[in-house]
Amino acid sequence: MLRPASALLAAFLALAAACSAPQQVASQQAAPPPAPGSSFGHHRPAPQFAERITETFYLPMRDGTRLAVRLDRPAAGGVPAPGPFPVLWHHTLSIDSKPEDGAGGFSAVPGLTAHGYVVAQVARRGNGQSFGVRRGYNDRVEAHDAYEVTEWLATQPWSTGKVGTYGCSNTGDAALHALTLRPPHLAAAFAGCFAWDKYDAWRVGGIAAQWGTGPSRTVEQDMQNQPVAGDEDRALLHQAALEHQGSPPLAELWRGMPFRDSFSPLVLSRFWSEGSAGSYGDQIRASGVPLYVVGGWRDELRGQGVAALLNVPGSRLLIGPWKHCENAGFALVEEAHRFFDRHLKGIDTGIDGEPRVHYATPDSDVPDATGLPWRTADTWPPAVVTMTPTPLGGDGVLGSGAAGGRAFTVGADGTCPTAGSGPLAQPCHVAGAGTNWTGPVLAADTWLTGSPVADVHVRVDRPDAHVFAHLEDVAPDGTVTVITEGRLQASLRAEHPAPYRLPDGVPWHRSYAQDAVPLAAGEVARLRIGMLPTSYVVRAGHRIQITVTGADHRASAPLPDAQGARIEVLTAPDRPSLVQLPIAPA
Incomplete structure (x- = not known):
């Protein structure tokens, strides 16, 4: 009362x-190892490799649709190191590592080749250099693709069979959806700023958000992507761009579903449910895959990250005073490195003994995210x-x-x-x-x-x-x-x-x-x-x-x-x- x-x-x-089978296209210097920063642990091993080899190619899926892949492998003397290595992969909108595929520390993950990881960027079907039609946004077709990609990466001669996935925003959603089909070789997921429930993220309180209407691009825009190796005349890129035009416009998809149970004739499903990772919560929990969630107090999806923490036992949450997919003042790639080393290499990085939640508490007297004290909790709130x-x-x-x-x-x-x-x-x-x-x-x-x-x-x-x-x-x-x-x-x-x-x-x-x-x-x-x-x-x-x-x-x-x-x-x-x-x- x-x-x-x-x-x-x-x-x-x-x-x-x-109260108070790829074609090698380039050899390049690896990104510098992460500088000492404000990652929580002290697990910062010296880099093992000073070079990496980048390859791009097409990987066919079960129905023949070809997905574009960029593969970064540790190298020495201009040739790939034989490995085997654990693999990290990112289900992106292109293989060009554009800002729309997640910014901040997420974009630095390919630098972990210096520490003995193979890192792959795979453009989702109907996007970027990949062929096919984007049916929705993080739909079941993409989830089945993620299963195939994960298992293909696990069975390559340079792979240890241990695979991790990562991403932020739409690619964070893609990382969660990869868990829903329980690929046997998926060992960890590091994801930020995603939607656990798409309706509750896109239409908060029934009111449409101001974002989420892409990607819907013209053929000319798609042709600005870099082609995969062997397609220097961009003939395959052009063919893929034409196929993309069959994708339903996302803005029209969202507008046509004002209610959580709305049926969309564009994708022939109640897509708010189909496209929500939380709809497959039982499968995610049954997978047993460790999940590390990243969010920001100035990101509208922060409640979705809290929902994932509360609904996936053993998951972890990092949340600071950041906007969407930002991490100013925090060495995010170092924290991802520590997490993946624990679950893909079996190294004791100290992360298992820490509370599940790390959060920073800003105030009006602190102008930015740097130098803030971090606090811990075992749940939220x-x-x-x-x-x-x-x-x-x-x-x-x-x-x-x-x-x-x-x-x-x-x-x-x-x-x-x-x-x-x-x-x-x-x-x-x-x-x-x-x-x-x-x-x-x-x-x-x-x-x-x-x-x-x-x-x-x-x-x-x-x-x-x-x-x-x-x-x-x-x-x-x-x-x-x-x-x-x-x-x-x-x-x-x-x-x-x-x-x-x-x-x-x-x-x-x-x-x-x-x-x-x-x-x-x-x-x-x-x-x-x-x-x-x-x-x-x-x-x-x-x-x-x-x-x-x-x-x-x-x-x-x-x-x-x-x-x-x-x-x-x-x-x-x-x-x-x-x-x-x-x-x-x-």
């Missing part, structure tokens, strides 16, 4: 005061976190028990010149948009670590609305920083038990077509909005703020009648509006 508002306010103020219900007072004060309403009219989403675009876009506080609840000046640092939940009662003057809730840090000079956010389409407010484990108290919205219930005229509806997980320090002298708005510059498909809508957030003793704040001891 909810405590009286006066007790809650006193508790909040007390916390504020107390850490056991020390207390979920603290804090009222949204009718007087606009966070922590006040005053009854009443706060109304606003939805206008344009405002501008956010520093937000970025696509998966790097950040939420913004737009002055004057929506309505706010601001807490008292904090007497001591307050640590927010976990998944906040906004629990609001709203009345809207039309049948539906997009509602966005921001948890914010207000500095003494008035600067507002968005810490984390959540969103929910009002008509999809119905809650159901989640089919996979979530952090305790976080609501799950099934969002089937039958669950869509428009708001009745004058109805007061309860919306429970799970915010994305965070870890953040609000410094003494700052204030905590909640902002609720009806528009967001990142939402790619706003409701057609959104502008001009009147949204009222109401609080009363029998229907309190509040936010659950995850407060941890300093």
